[in-house]
Amino acid sequence: MGYGSQRPVRTPLLSAVTKIKRLQFAKEHKYWTVEHWKKVMWSDESCFQLHPADGRVRIWGKQHESMHPTCISTTLQAGGGSVMVWGMFSWHDLGPLIHVEQRPNSTTYLSIIADQVHPIMLMAYPNGDGFFQQDNALCHGAHNVQEWFQEHEGDFTLLRWPPQSPDLNPIEHLWDEVKRAIRQLVPQPSNLTELDSAIH
Secondary structure, three states: OOOOOOOOOOOOOOOHHHHHHHHHHHHHOOOOOHHHHOOEEEEEEEEEEOOOOOOOOOOOOOHHHOOOHHHOOOOOHHHHOEEEEEEEEOOOOEOOOEEOOOOOOHHHHHHHHHHHHHHHHHHHOOOOOOEEOOOOOHHHHOHHHHHHHHHOOOOOEEOOOOOOOHHHOOHHHHHHHHHHHHHOOOOOOOOHHHHHHHHO
C-alpha cells in the first residue's frame, strides 16, 4: 500500500506570535538576491558531546536476547562531557572557533563581539554594508550588548532575527558536517582534549 514505519520529523513547537515573526522575516527578505545574502555573517554556538547518544541506531535480535552484550549500547551521564564553541562564517570568510561556557553571559559574549566580530566585519565589509546575524539568546539581547551594537551601527547592520529559527541559519548545516566528520573518526576521541582537537 506504500505505507511503512518511520520516525516523525521533529520540528520546534512554535507559538502564534513566533509564526507571525517568522513570516514577517520572510516577507522582509523576499526580494533579497544572492548578493545580499553573501553579505551576511552567520553566527551561533554549538555543543559537541564526547559520547553523543545516537537514537538512530537499530539492532536485529530476538526479544529474549535484549540484554546480550551485542544488543547493548552503553551510555555515559551527560555524554561523558562536552565542548561548547561559538563560530561565524559568511560566503567569503570563515571566522574563529571560540570556546564558551554552556551558558555564556553577556560579558563573555560582548568580548566576542568587540574582539572578534567587529574587526572581522570591518575587514570583510569596509563600506559598512555587511550584516551580522545572531539568534535571540538571552545574552545576545542584554542591555550592554545592545548598547554596543547601537554605538557601532555605522560599521555593520544587525540582522533582525525571528525567534526559534535555527532552521533559517545555514551555520547549522556547518555544525552538522563537523559532527558527522567527528562521528566517522577512527578511533573516536576518548577525552575532551581529543574532541577539541577534532573540532578544530
